[in-house]
Amino acid sequence: MLQTGPSERLAISNMADIVSARGIVRQLAGSIGFGLADQARLATAVSELTRNVMQYAGNGFCEITDTSDIKEISIQVLVEDHGPGIGNLDKAMQDGYSTSGGLGAGLPGTRRLMDKFAVESEPGLTRITINLIRQRP
Ligand SMILES: Nc1ncnc2c1ncn2[C@@H]1O[C@H](COP(=O)(O)OP(=O)(O)OP(=O)(O)O)[C@@H](O)[C@H]1O
Numbered sequence: 001m002l003q004t005g006p007s008e009r010l011a012i013s014n015m016a017d018i019v020s021a022r023g024i025v026r027q028l029a030g031s032i033g034f035g036l037a038d039q040a041r042l043a044t045a046v047s048e049l050t051r052n053v054m055q056y057a058g059n060g061f062c063e064i065t066d067t068s069d070i071k072e073i074s075i076q077v078l079v080e081d082h083g084p085g086i087g088n089l090d091k092a093m094q095d096g097y098s099t100s101g102g103l104g105a106g107l108p109g110t111r112r113l114m115d116k117f118a119v120e121s122e123p124g125l126t127r128i129t130i131n132l133i134r135q136r137p
């Protein structure tokens, strides 16, 4: 995708990084014209994906990009780690599936919140890309 605005890359390895990533995506979203509900959607999505990075891979990174153009405002977030990979991707995308005794809501919930959701995962690389897109009024 053509990059039309600023991009922020953040290392993720602890709770403070997750809090920062949430705040940065929320602030960027607000500054380019997303409403409060969309800011909250993005913050929740980034929170879930970065929490998975910390929990399952130990560390990784998150890259937040303003992908807006003349017709729409949009944000893309890439979350990547070099951990073990998602063992069963089909199951991991279903509500209630967790290998850690969690709710199993992070990935399916994030997919529902976003307009685009793409995941690739193999041992040593998990890369999830999400987009939220709104037409300009
Ligand atoms: N980055 C990742 N690396 C490896 N496995 C992952 C990663 N992200 C998710 N998974 C796997 O996918 C499963 C589902 O993830 P999801 O976030 O939906 O639920 P959860 O983390 O188990 O629980 P929660 O509802 O608290 O997020 C996880 O239990 C884990 O097995």
Ligand SMILES: [Mg+2]
Residues within 6 Å of the ligand: 048, 051, 052, 102, 105, 106, 107
């Ligand atoms: Mg999770």
